[in-house]
Amino acid sequence: MAKKKLTGAQIILEALKREKVSTVFGYPGGVVLGIFDELYDDKELKLILTRHEQGAVHMADGYARVTGEPGVVLVTSGPGATNTVTGIATAYMDSIPMVVLTGQVPTVLIGNDAFQEADIVGITRPCTKYNYLVKDVKDLAPTIKEAFHIARTGRPGPVLVDLPKDVTAAACDFDWPEKIDIPSYRPKVAGNKQMVRQAAAAVARAKKPLILAGGGVVASGAYAELLELATILNAPVTTTLMALGAFPASNPLYLGMPGMHGTYCANMAIQNSDLLLGVGVRFEDRVTGKTNTFAPHAQIVQIDIDPTSIRKNVRVDIPVVGDIKHVLKDMNGVLKSELKHKWDAVQQAWLKQIRQWNESHPLTYDYDDEVIKPQYVVEKLYEISKGNAIITTEVGQNQMWAAQFYRYEKPRRWLSSGGLGTMGYGFPAAIGAQMAAPDALVVDIAGDGSIQMNIQELATAVINKLPVKVAILNNQYLGMVRQWQELFFEERYAHTFLDSHMIPDFVKVAEAYGAVGLRATKPSEVVPVIKEAFRLKKPVFMDFICDWKEKVYPMVPAGASIDQMLLQEPKKTKARRLKAVK
């Protein structure tokens, strides 16, 4: 049978289906009309029309973080394309697989400063894993196949495909390559056996080992292997912000998150360990603090798929390049056959020490009867959802409290912009997550500043019947910045006061969009508001009017060693001190 010729637009749709895409987040415009027209009555591909292209990208990102599969975005040229940049950079920093399709002016006009032309390939070069300008319709199918391949393999990341209007209008045979082989791109999966043995031997020798797990564990799906490793070694585990949930929070070996707002115990463990095993972690500055005093007594072993992550920020004694799941399997194998039993006893002293740190300085806050403490809200969200929600966050104090006071038992339930720290991420990400997991309870833990950065997506949530919940920890300030001003700028609150108690009135905003708005102004109202929000099968804004003075602790001041933590101030006399997570 002769092959039927397809237009570029039809090829794109067919290619997406071959890649098992079911949802595309997008926004139309002149040069992509042809593609949108094809999507209009397509039965298999659902287009979620957002209210801003940035929203579309964060939704695709949220979708990808929940499913592990690339999120897909389709936008028009020029402003449509440039509006995606923050979202793409967010995904790039956190290694999230994504394919962004941007329209482009016809090839003959490229370079002419045509109407709505932007050199999006040039603009996104430093924040995509790879990008393409497709100049011939014959290249379209293989390019899309390649784009997905690159986005999901190796260290995942966003890939952009720029589609000139004439290319999507032209027609050709649909030739779908079954296999992709890019000789200059063959990510290393298996770790060098010799290095794995060396790493295992070092770990087995250690008296104070500590596993530091990062987002790579999630990307690689190596949760079972990580748990097995920790169990074989009986070694404590700390996970970075990117890896919350990659190791069960309830496991006695779990120390919480390290770094700037990490737990006392995780930071002390790093500084006192004699062997630090970095797994899928890139030792970012928010984790290491001052690098030349980081883990001063430890031999550092680092496993990562990306060689550039190794020795970028900290010295590494034993590097292993490879996919985490693969390498940990091998390493566990070596350890199981070689680990001597006597070693367990040495371990106890170290674990005891860690328990002491944990008990002397747990994560805490001062509960108050009069005014709502933001940590209390997060704690109640955890309790009432029984830890089963997918949590997304904005950026600032809300993000840190969400990391500290909600406990993550499972991976891909915690969606937060770790690398770029993008305010406005959490709400659209929650919508994308809800698309990926329609039955899940999805909650964006937000600040009153951040939520206003993509608040327009409430329309997307309502119209598509996506019952996401937003818990606004409303402190009337750009809280995290205010915290820095209080601590390091003599309480000069330069341009961080939002006076947002009623501007806007989040309850009315929710209602204006056809969603539900609830407000709590007293601690006693917190639980009823959460319960009501969770009961409703609709998008809900919960406006928690919180204590604006509250700060995130522990805190490692910028440039200090991670054991130089500012800790919670002395309690007020009448306050009840709750012992939170750990």
Add this chain to the structure above:
Amino acid sequence: MRHTISVLVNNKFGVLSNVSGLFSGRGFNIESISVGMTLDSSVSQMTIVTRGDDQIIEQITKQLNKLIDVIKVVDLVEVDHIEREMVLIKVAPKQEHKAEVLRLTEIFRGRVVDSSQKTYTIEVTGDEKKIEALINLLKPIGIKEFVRTGKVAMAREGTAP
């Protein structure tokens, strides 16, 4: 320390921009870069001269390797290799120095490729030292301008890693 890095890349548009963007985006400096085709017309050869301590050079080579269109990266400091560069020098000597210019050109095995009433344009190929030496000798005589190609380099047979 100075390193000459040889990079084989896919011959596609945008690749040079990817490579140079990698340097500028990370604050690494490029002293010279030259690009040309290879036997296989789908592959180009870049020679990049850069400077940095061991950690920076390690990052540069790793980051280069990470680029999807990079096929192979060799830091030539680690292997015995030949380096060449070409320079075109336009000199404007006084009458009494004209003979000296021609003599120097001869000594450096260069050629006069253009001449006018007042100037000679000389072409010289060699390693960096040789080119700098000639430039230094011609400076007092009067260089109007010079253009250097940047280095190309190749591992000696039998020493490539």
